[in-house]
Amino acid sequence: MDRRNFIKTSALASGMVFVPSFLKKLEFLPEDKLSGFKNVIIIQLSGGNDGLNTVIPYSNDIYHRLRPKIGKDASKVLKLNDSLGLNGSCTELMKLYENGELCIINNVGYPNPNRSHFRSTDIWQTASASNEYLGTGWLGRYQDANCQYPYEAIEYDNSLSLAMKGRIKNGIAVTDPNQLFQTTREKYFKSVVDHTDESMLNEDNQGYLYKTMLETYSSAEYIYERSKIYNSTSEYPNTKFAMNLKGIADMVVSGLKTRVYYTSLSGFDTHINQVNSQDRLLKTYSDGIGALVEDLKKNDRFKDTLIMTFSEFGRRASENSSAGTDHGSANNVFMIGGGLKNAGIYNNGPDLVNLDKNGDLKFQVDFRSIYATVLDNWLGVNDQRILNKSFSKLNFI
Amino acid sequence: MGLSKKQIQHLYWRAGFGVDPRKLKSMEGRNIEHLVDEIFKESASITPLKINLEAFKVDRKKLSREERKALQKLMNKSMLEMNALWMSKMATTKGVLREKMTLFFHDHFAVRLKSPLANIHLNSIMREHALGNFGDLLMEVSKSPAMISFLNNKQNKKDHPNENFAREVMELFTLGRDNGYTENDIQEAARAFTGWSFDKEGKFIERQKHHDTGEKTILGRTGNFTGDDVIKILLDEKQTARYLATKLIDFFIGRPISEDKIEEFTSVFYENKYDISSLVKALLLSDEFMDDRTIGCKIKSPTELLVGMTRLFDIDYKNPKALIQIQRKLNQVLFFPPNVAGWPGGKTWIDSSTLMIRLKLSSILLNYGVIEWDELGDMPEQTLIKLQKRREKIKAKTQKKVKASPDWENFEAKMKNISEPASFLIQPELSKGAKKTLNVSDSVKLKDKTIELLSLPEYQLF
Structure with a gap:
């Protein structure tokens, strides 16, 4: 069955489903409008990825002096230029680099870095200053200001990250659209939803619960129905991370009206015997991304997709005594997409001479400048309203 | 004026984790002062959580790598044990108000x-002072190894002041964010806290050589202040009473009240020299508390939801790990707050996935994951058989995973004199929609009806 026919029949087959007026009719993006619908996929490498062994200053003596055990020499890296090389596991990323589809931004961080996983994660997710505690995420505030439906921001995970929580709007967390759909379709819940009417959806907490239930109910249906339209036949590696990316690709290609996708890959907290575990994780990451990009290209959606990868912090410049690294600060951020204005290595590599008093890299690019650029130049929305402050923009898109 | 059943339920939900249905009848018609007094009496005694901590009282530097690894494992295990222990204490204790206030702190x-x-020590300090004096509580918490480590006062030395604690004590523990202090106050206060640490036994010490004895100006006062002085200065500020009162108003009443009223509660707290009981009593006895708009207006925290259910059904968790798993999915694991600012609470408890889990929770804990709801009317036998089979399969699977066993027999005995289960189990007014769904239900058994009620969005409120 082709897309158009599928939409027609499923709309008919679904019959009388209660949809409150604020949710309007479930809207599908027709194929002709699909092109040009920009979206962003955000990937968090949880645990603090060691940026210095990801984008490696392989010809820098200081690097090798700081890392006698875990340092990678020229033979083990994929050379980007005379001074920097990608970790040998990142063969797929290398292809993107060669195609002008990868932009590496070095030394990204924020003033007064916090080296606690959860605190620094909060800082990245809420886009706060390091001495500021915000209860809403930057993508949640994006939804507050610019979105109508909860499915406009989808996290491929069991629960919703703070990044995706707004003051009044939340994204949807889902790993298995089918399961979420089935849970909401439990006979009893279906009856409750069917008996809900708009007068019950007032501003108090009870109204909020019913509203969330309805939104979940209809979004679950929307996501489930939509993601059935395209089921990728591309080959993905057999990892959970790659499966998440496949799930996202299915949604992107199916034409969900979703602007933001979010997922993560964890395990980067490499305090001991780092080399093998990090190389393995980076391979998982790079291979997954390779498959995703391939899939999106095949369906002509890569030019409208921007993939941003970050980690809550980088790691200490020098290795520790257990052939690992401890929590550090500034790190690299990857931007991948078919519509990059400025690909390659965006700025100078890490400065190993001027480390801070902890022996960590000093930041040069505020991560909120990257957010501002994504919001303004890519999603076309007012970044100041969302970030509560003006940040200078970069010019990678 | 005597209290109605609903009002008694309200009092016990907010001051505890729900009322025992057997006691409801004898309480009906009694006045609120009487019941509040009783609640305070029941919380008079203090028993801390107890786990075996001997293994942790070692000098870690003397351990081999293997020993350290084993210790780490034991620590993780003990954290889980503490979690389960506190859950069970909340679910069984008579002193519910003390536990509720410990949860607040x-x-x-x-x-x-x-x-x-460090965690169990801090938890004991909170339980001890939960209904005592906030000033004493603040002082002891600030000097606990837990707080000194967590907010880096240990690293706060004359030559390298660390502002972490100084900032949070103003922003989160006393005045509230942006309420009358400056960055300069924080820097000066940090100097006063320099030298704070604890010894091997966890006893608070002031390391004189790291303490900055110079003059500091904090909130307009100048002197050679110590950390103790800063805490006293913060307690002198009426804003501290106001900030705590505002948080407790939200905790017990949970909806906006007039500015005048906020000032009234603030004064009660301030003039009673931060006596927590005086403020809590004033809140529970206020018109705002018993107002119809207050009843059923708050979203239960995951802990309140879980403990409430566990208490009423005497649920036995044979797999404590499953209980932690549930807390994780609901976004509140005891002893693991997201950060120093605590759990944001309120509407933020609810997102698409946490709501679906909350709605499924009662059927998972009480009936192995199945809501046996069917619409009135005949169902073809074939369909019925198929449905039953599917439900049995879900039950077997959930039972193996969650291993929670409720005591239905005891529950039914408890409910013997409750004529309207809906009004007892659900605090807010049932919505129109919920009523319709319940009206078309073919359930006759109390068990099935109970699970239906507990699977409604309304059960998330109290």
């Missing part, structure tokens, strides 16, 4: 550390 003084020793 667990959030107010949020600390996230992996050390069972």
